Amino acid sequence: MSRYHRHIILEEIGVAGQKKIHAAKVLIVGAGGLGCPILQYLVAAGIGTIGIVDHDIIEESNLQRQVLFGMSSLGKNKAMAAREMLFNLNPTIKINTYPTKLISENVKDIFTTYDIIVDATDNFSTRYLINDAAVILNKPVIYGAIYKFEGQVTVFNYKNGPSYRCLFPYPTQKGLVSNCEEIGVLGILPGIIGTLQANEVLKIVLGIGEPLSGKLFCYNALTNQSTTIKVARIKETIRLVKQRGEDFEIFDEVFNCNIVLNQIGVEDIQDDDDIQYIDVRGLAELPRFFHENLVKISLHELTDNLQMISKDKKVIVFCKTGQRSNQAISLLKKNNITNCWSLKGGVSALTNSKLIKRTE
Amino acid sequence: MIIDIKYFGMLAEITGRSNEKFECSNTKVSELKKNLINRYPGLNNVNFTIAQNQEIVNENCKVTGEEVAIFPPFSGG
Numbered sequence: 001m002s003r004y005h006r007h008i009i010l011e012e013i014g015v016a017g018q019k020k021i022h023a024a025k026v027l028i029v030g031a032g033g034l035g036c037p038i039l040q041y042l043v044a045a046g047i048g049t050i051g052i053v054d055h056d057i058i059e060e061s062n063l064q065r066q067v068l069f070g071m072s073s074l075g076k077n078k079a080m081a082a083r084e085m086l087f088n089l090n091p092t093i094k095i096n097t098y099p100t101k102l103i104s105e106n107v108k109d110i111f112t113t114y115d116i117i118v119d120a121t122d123n124f125s126t127r128y129l130i131n132d133a134a135v136i137l138n139k140p141v142i143y144g145a146i147y148k149f150e151g152q153v154t155v156f157n158y159k160n161g162p163s164y165r166c167l168f169p170y171p172t173q174k175g176l177v178s179n180c181e182e183i184g185v186l187g188i189l190p191g192i193i194g195t196l197q198a199n200e201v202l203k204i205v206l207g208i209g210e211p212l213s214g215k216l217f218c219y220n221a222l223t224n225q226s227t228t229i230k231v232a233r234i235k236e237t238i239r240l241v242k243q244r245g246e247d248f249e250i251f252d253e254v255f256n257c258n259i260v261l262n263q264i265g266v267e268d269i270q271d272d273d274d275i276q277y278i279d280v281r282g283l284a285e286l287p288r289f290f291h292e293n294l295v296k297i298s299l300h301e302l303t304d305n306l307q308m309i310s311k312d313k314k315v316i317v318f319c320k321t322g323q324r325s326n327q328a329i330s331l332l333k334k335n336n337i338t339n340c341w342s343l344k345g346g347v348s349a350l351t352n353s354k355l356i357k358r359t360e
Numbered sequence: 361m362i363i364d365i366k367y368f369g370m371l372a373e374i375t376g377r378s379n380e381k382f383e384c385s386n387t388k389v390s391e392l393k394k395n396l397i398n399r400y401p402g403l404n405n406v407n408f409t410i411a412q413n414q415e416i417v418n419e420n421c422k423v424t425g426e427e428v429a430i431f432p433p434f435s436g437g
Binding site for chain 2 (some may be wrong): 030032033034035119120121122123124127144145146147148150151152167168170171185190218227228229230231232
């Protein structure tokens with residue numbers, strides 16, 4: 001145990017704490033800029049079982065910040081190459097590699113083995129998939145994200161804390177936010193942010209300190225300024241993710257970042273004959289509405305009933321809160337129905353307006 | 361009331377500044393958002409969240425804070 005001597009002599013860790021570290025199983029999704037320092041520190045710290053998910057290949061332009069790799073790693077898969085390098089650092093650690101993209105079909109199988117998930121990915125669709133799967137499987141997520149000279153760190157889904165969707169309910173449209181490859185990033189920044197994520201992992205494993213649950217830590221490398229913002233858990237948001245259950249497939253389609261959402265507020269609707277309303281809630285959901293141009297098709301049945309959607313009218317889709325109607329818009333757009341709009345605020349916005357009559 | 365607005369990430373690029381003073385009285389967060397989008401139309405194309413006095417607020421809240429932070433999600437890793 002001389003390897004962990006400096007941990008063991010800390011009163012807050014000791015032999016018991018080091019045993020907790022050894023017993024921990026941590027999954028790191030993404031072995032890039034953030035993933036490299038996270039892996040190095042967690043393997044060095046003695047986390048007993050580590051999983052690494054990454055489908056990507058190491059390129060020379062990665063070496064500016066992905067400090068686990070060297071020239072001999074070029075052309076290799078990141079998860080596999082990371083395992084090789086980490087074995088030299090600490091051969092006692094069990095390292096599982098998943099040289100594949102995390103997708104709805106494999107997320108449950110991969111997550112099941114681990115106690116803590118670390119989000120070190122570089123794209124929104126995987127971040128939302130990680131969040132939704134972690135909410136459903138009840139695993140904490142250590143989140144880190146970077147942009148040029150700025151970074152964000154927080155802990156999601158920990159002891160009834162908030163989730164990623166409580167902070168940012170939907171993905172940003174692609175093309176407006178790019179990744180490090182396209183816009184550049186200060187090489188040291190993922191080192192700082194990734195190390196903070198590794199620190200959060202150890203705090204949670206050891207049960208010491210105050211994990212960044214419910215707090216978004218924002219750091220600027222140019223000014224050295226940091227801000228911590230309180231994030232509250234939104235029960236309804238969590239409930240909706242859980243309600244959809246393990247049907248991640250629909251998520252991929254729905255929250256695909258390529259799709260730009262059309263949203264409309266009740267104040268912007270001129271009620272006339274050129275509008276068709278679509279209620280995508282389940283048939284048992286109250287209140288019910290009546291309108292001559294209203295069609296009721298639940299979200300799950302939408303793709304099978306596209307013939308009921310008007311091609312000439314402006315299509316306004318609503319549900320209880322606006323989440324399912326956003327999903328509906330994505331599905332409709334994929335089916336070339338473009339003049340369609342998701343009603344902001346859902347049923348409650350509609351109830352307060354005089355657009356549609358309630359029947360019960 | 362004068363509020364101090366801080367812009368993070370690409371929002372600082374869209375607005376061309378990292379912070380500014382903004383006059384607003386008896387305003388809801390949704391109205392503040394509208395005013396900002398009028399002033400900087402580029403904000404209309406990005407996803408962002410608003411915090412006041414270091415706490416996230418929803419659109420129906422009144423702007424009471426002297427310190428407002430406006431930040432986008434980052435995707436990079």
